[in-house]
Amino acid sequence: MPPPRPQTPPPPATELRQRLAELRGPTTPPHPLDARALAALAANPGCRRRALLDGAGVDKAALARAMGAPATFGQSQFAFARGHAFEARVRAGGGAELLRLLCERLGEEPAVETAVPDLSGGGPQERVGRTRLALEEAVKSGGWTLLFHPMLVLDVAGSPVWLEPDAVVVRPDGGITVVEVKSFPVVDGSADAAKVGAAARQAAVYVLALEALAAAPGLVRHTVLLICPRDFSNLPTAEPVDVRKQVAVTRRQLARLTRVEEIAAALPEGTTFDLRPAGDGGTPTRPAAELEAAVGSVRAAYAPDCLAACELAFHCRAEARTAGAVQTLGRGVRGELGGLTTVEAVLAAALGEDDGALGEGGRDGEDPAVEALRRAAALRNEALTASGAAAGGVLCG
Structure with a gap:
């Protein structure tokens, strides 16, 4: 044997x-x-x-x-219904309004004829294959092609993640542009910065998936088109959004996900x-x-922003509050406080205490955050003393 x-x-x-x-x-x-x-x-x-x-x-x-x-x-049922109605309006007429907005905002010649291929399939893998073929044919055709809800795939930590952007436009020069349709309004030419940032990060994920799927990744543009309702109507308006920074950040983070074994090993x-x-x-x-x-x-x-983006946010907030972590005050405050990581340490620094709550830098006077807190506390005490004296003078008079 x-x-x-x-x-x-x-x-x-x-x-x-x-x-x-x-x-x-x-x-x-x-x-x-x-x-x-x-x-x-x-x-x-x-x-x-x-x-x-x-x-x-x-x-x-x-x-x-x-x-x-x-x-x-999460979104309410009303928000879902409003979003679907708005997207249906944008897609009406074979996407004529979508293409008009794209050409207008990106400085392209108006589209005359547009191909809208059928991307339906029996499952995500089949739909990804149809999307890949449609992209290849669109780039070769030299005309306008509009892909509604194409299916993309991105490898994350060794597993496929299926992604479905609202629309992808292939221009006559072969350039591929992601289109994101959102239901939050653009009022007087501006929109909620947090919502625009979230839309840009989401579009960056689609850009990365398209780069992995397209035959020539250089054709995928890093300027996406964001379409939203204008003011408080249901009329669409569009703005180009540069997502190069978001693409770079997302690429780095996904690369870190492939090394989660280091976290698991600990x-x-x-x-x-x-x-x-x-x-x-x-x-x-x-x-x-x-x-x-x-x-x-x-x-x-943890950061307060997590409350709108992570299912574990309430647990992490309670955990951070129990530990007295300054993260509960926001990323901006956390960054300004330097080596002071707890509320106890911040109060000790502001009151001029020199105990175990302060880090080594705080005890040695090397942390600029400690000096700034002590100056702020001194100014506050001066202001309270002056206001108290003024109030006492008024009462005596």
């Missing part, structure tokens, strides 16, 4: 998938990501917790509910985010304390 063949170790990608499956739960299918999730991940690149949970395909909404901190953000033995104990196929019964300990073993980077 011939000796058994030596078994070769699985490639790193296979090992990573196995490790992430163990963290998620052997019988739990991965929770699918979408462009919104990837955009939110890119907006907070320092959050190791979200990077690991998203990379492992953990259902963060179910995890938050099991820990007693469910997320409450977890305590036996850590799992599986909601069901081993052998239990029923409803989630794992104690909330065990899940909180597992989540707490991965460092988070």
Whole structure:
């Protein structure tokens, strides 16, 4: 009998998938990501917790509910209906209004004839194949082509993520432009900066997916077209948005996701985010304390912005508040405070105390944030003293 063949170790990608499956739960299918999730991940690149949970395909909404901190953000049914009605108006007439806005805002000659290929298919892989062929034919044709809801795919931590932008336009020169249709209004020529930023990050994800799908990535433009209602009407208006910065940030963050094994390797033995104990196929019964300990073993980077973008935001906020972390005051304040990471340390610095709450830089007087806080506290005391004296003089008079 011939000796058994030596078994070769699985490639790193296979090992990573196995490790992430163990963290998620052997019988739990991965929770699918979408462009919104990837955009939110890119907006907070320092959050190791979200990077690991998203990379492992953990259902963060179910995890938050099991820990007693469910997320409450999301669009209302009215907002969904309004968004669908507005997109239908933009798509009317084979996308004539969409192309008019694109040509007007990007300085193109008006489109005369436009091809609108059928991209429907039996599944995401088939639809991706149809989208790839449609892009290739559109680039070769030398005319205008409009792709409504094409299916794209992006590899994230070794797993495919299916993405569906609102529209993609291929121009006669072969240039490929992403079109994002949003229902938030543009009032007097300006829109909510936070919503525009979120739309730009989402469009950047589509740009990356198109670069991976298109035969010539250089044809994908990094200026996308954002279409929104004008003022408080249902009439569309459009603005070009440069997403080069968002594309670079998202590319770096996705590259970091392929190294989530480094985060997973640092977890305590036996850590799992599986909601069901081993052998239990029923409803989630794992104690909330065990899940909180597992989540707490991965460092988070909470900021108030997370409340509108992450299912674990309420849990992370409570955790940060309990620790007295200055992150709860916002990223801007956190950046200004330098090495002072807790509210206790900030108060100690402002009051001139020299105790364990201050870091080494604060005790040595080397932290400029400490000096700024002490100057601010002194000015506040002077102002309160002056106002108190003035009030006393009025009462005496």
